[in-house]
Amino acid sequence: MGENAELLQCAALLHDIGYSPLIASTGFHPLDGARYLRDVEHADPRICNLVAHHTCAIIEAEERSLDRELSAEFQLEGPALVEALTYCDTTTTPDGEVTTVEERINEIFGRYGPGDIVTRSIQRATPHLIAASQSVLKKLEDQPK
Numbered sequence: 064m065g066e067n068a069e070l071l072q073c074a075a076l077l078h079d080i081g082y083s084p085l086i087a088s089t090g091f092h093p094l095d096g097a098r099y100l101r102d103v104e105h106a107d108p109r110i111c112n113l114v115a116h117h118t119c120a121i122i123e124a125e126e127r128s129l130d131r132e133l134s135a136e137f138q139l140e141g142p143a144l145v146e147a148l149t150y151c152d153t154t155t156t157p158d159g160e161v162t163t164v165e166e167r168i169n170e171i172f173g174r175y176g177p178g179d180i181v182t183r184s185i186q187r188a189t190p191h192l193i194a195a196s197q198s199v200l201k202k203l204e205d206q207p208k
């Protein structure tokens with residue numbers, strides 16, 4: 064990731080901060096987390112953008128009718144950063160273990176159950192999540208050893 068490595072690491076560590084009950088306001092954690100980082104922590108705007116849009120958040124935002132707010136307040140960062148963060152999120156279990164994107168998606172479906180807004184959003188996002196993972200894995204393979 065070159066000069067973006069630290070930015071990606073920060074975003075990866077902070078991406079789910081919006082789940083904290085201390086800062087949740089809308090109940091949609093990408094937006095709550097990004098707003099907190101922007102308004103309280105005055106974080107780098109690129110970190111806020113990455114947190115806001117992590118792992119195809121715009122799809123769940125549409126399901127929650129929060130997509131206009133999300134897009135108006137936070138820009139989409141470049142595709143390499145976005146897919147790298149998606150890869151990090153979707154190849155790590157909630158306990159921090161390494162997994163595959165397919166197993167992670169199944170874990171989310173099992174945790175939320177059919178009909179849940181998260182399950183529905185991840186179902187819509189699945190092709191994008193798999194494509195992001197494949198793209199990053201290809202880049203990793205193509206790196207000089």
Ligand SMILES: [Fe+2]
Nearest residue numbers: 078079092117
């Ligand atoms: Fe998340």
